[in-house]
Amino acid sequence: MEGLLKKYVRERKIEISALRAALESVQPAELLRLLITIKHDSYTAIMVSAEGAHTEICRLLLSPIRRTADELLWMKEEHGYTALLLAVERGDSECVELLMDTVSDERKYKFVSEKTDKGTTAIALAAGCGSSKCLESLLYSFSSLQRDSLLNIQNNILNTPLHHAAYWGETTALKVMLGSVSLVTVSSLLNIKNSDKRTPLEEAEYWGKKESSELLRRWQLKSVLEALDDARLQIKTLQEKNDQKLTALQRESDQKISTLQRESDQKLSTLQKQTDQQAGALDDARQRITTLQLKSDQKLSALQRHSQQQAEALDDARQRITTLQIESDQKLSALQRESDQKFSALQIESNQSVSALQRDTQQQAETLEDAKQQIKTLQERHDQKLSALQRESDQKYSALQRDNQQKVSALQEKTEQQAGALDDARQRITTLQRESDQKFSVLERHTQQQAEELAATQRRMEQFAAYLQTPGDTNMTGNQCHHPDS
Known part of the structure; x- marks a missing residue:
């Protein structure tokens, strides 16, 4: 082998x-x-x-x-x-x-x-x-x-x-x-160049191979047409996918916008309820202030009438004991002046307190009105932002959500501030009412003391008159008379 x-x-x-x-x-x-x-x-x-x-x-x-x-x-x-x-x-x-x-x-x-x-x-x-x-x-x-x-x-x-x-x-x-x-590979193969920088078609043309050149040219055209068909098909497929994605995105965006709208409406409704409650509380405060003012006016009127009656009684007493009790008249006059000064000071202070309370109440009303206007403005801006959000997609949605949250937070802060201001007004009303009650109590005690002193003076006048009317008990020298207490 x-x-x-x-x-x-x-x-x-x-x-x-x-x-x-x-x-x-x-x-x-x-x-x-x-x-x-x-x-x-x-x-x-x-x-x-x-x-x-x-x-x-x-x-x-x-x-x-x-x-x-x-x-x-x-x-x-x-x-x-x-x-x-x-x-x-x-x-x-x-x-x-x-x-x-x-x-x-x-x-x-x-x-x-x-x-x-x-x-x-x-x-x-x-x-x-x-x-x-x-x-x-x-x-x-x-x-x-x-x-x-x-x-x-x-x-x-x-x-x-x-x-x-x-x-x-x-x-x-x-x-x-x-x-x-x-045909995709054909297109790629027909574009490859050799070291002379010639493609297969250019190589056939360079060496005069007409039949091969014509064949390669037809295949090149066929590959181009196939590539165009593939491109059209891909474009159509891509367009369909994009349409599906856009439809899904639109549905998702509509759902998110609807959810945001519901949440925003709920928050605005809650804020509106809180604002209405605060407005009701403010109205209650106004009614309490009005009631307190009426009571104060009634008390002041009663005190004035009582003081007037006491003044009239005091004038009668002065006329009856003018010749007998100069010292008592002086004391009563000083007491009357002091009472009048205190009563005037109390009336001025009460009027100032009521005026200050009215100003604070007016400021609270203006603040509440501003809050309502801000809520209305915020709602208008929110509606505009929601309209813009519907035209845009998730990116606008996120920005609107952040902005809405910021504004809602700001509105909540303002509402909380107003609630704090309302609580301060309530405290001030309570304090003013307590101070007014204290002042009225002091004035009543002082008036009671004046009434007691007037009653004591009347009793002494009556005793002195009785003393003067008793002949055996008189002890007078010339035109002089002695007070029982002298």
Whole structure:
């Protein structure tokens, strides 16, 4: 077997019957070793059979070692050609299929991607040689994605398989390659430039390959039209998705706006109720102030009448004891002046307190009116912001929500301040009422004291009159008279 193989690689000839007989007497492992080690000018027996289109001889040599022949098939001659590359260069599609079937599936892609020293792959060789059958055998052994990758492989001067076919004017090969990939990939492949900055179409035009140029131009136009259709479809799909998103966004925005509107209405309703309650409390305070003022006026009127009556009684007493009790008159006069001063001071102070209370009440009313106006203004601004929010989306919604919260917080603060001011007014009313009651109590006590003193004076006058009317008890010298207490 060894001599037969050496003769074959050297002379490129062998008798099939002798080869079959020799193969029957050799073990597969020994056959593999001989096929790997026996070379002539770097060519193995498999390379010789592939290059010489000796498909039957190649099949006979590979059949015993099909499962272990990977290492053998990867061997290269001095220019970097494997057995597959040699078979493709010869256009022997049957040998190509045989070699492809021998390689394991997981290594086929790398096997076909192997390059010569110039960077040429089996696909590029088949394209340049115009071997459409070899191209179909190679390309359709892989998935669409792998075919795209194989057609994108460039050699040392950046030529793709399409450049090779365009250079040689291999129209059939161009059809096979372009028909094996999608139009998107076709568009990409037709735009790849080599080291001379030429695309496959420009390469065909440069070398005068009119038929190939026309074919590439049609495919380029077809890819452009397909790309436009894809773009239209994508635009339509994108528009539908955008419409759906916009519809969903609009629904979501409407829901958020509706929720915000309800929350805002609830807050405004609550604030309105609080304001109405405070207004009712302020009205109650006004009524209490009015009632207090009426009571004060009534008390003052009663005190004035009582003081007038006491003054009249005091005048009568003065007339009756003018000649008898000068000292008493002086005391009563001083007491009357003091009483009048105190009564005037009390009346002035009471009037001032009532006036101050009225001013505070008026200020509270004005403050409440301002609060109502602010609430109305705030509601108008809030309605405007809600209208703007409906025209905008989530971003405007967030800004409006923050602004509304700030304004509601400000309104709550103002309402709380007004409530505090109302509480202060209530405290001041309570304090004023307490002070007024104290002053009225003091004035009543003072008036009571005056009444008691007047009664005592009347009793003394009566005693003195009785003393004067008793003849035996008189003790007079000339025109002089003595007071009982003197």
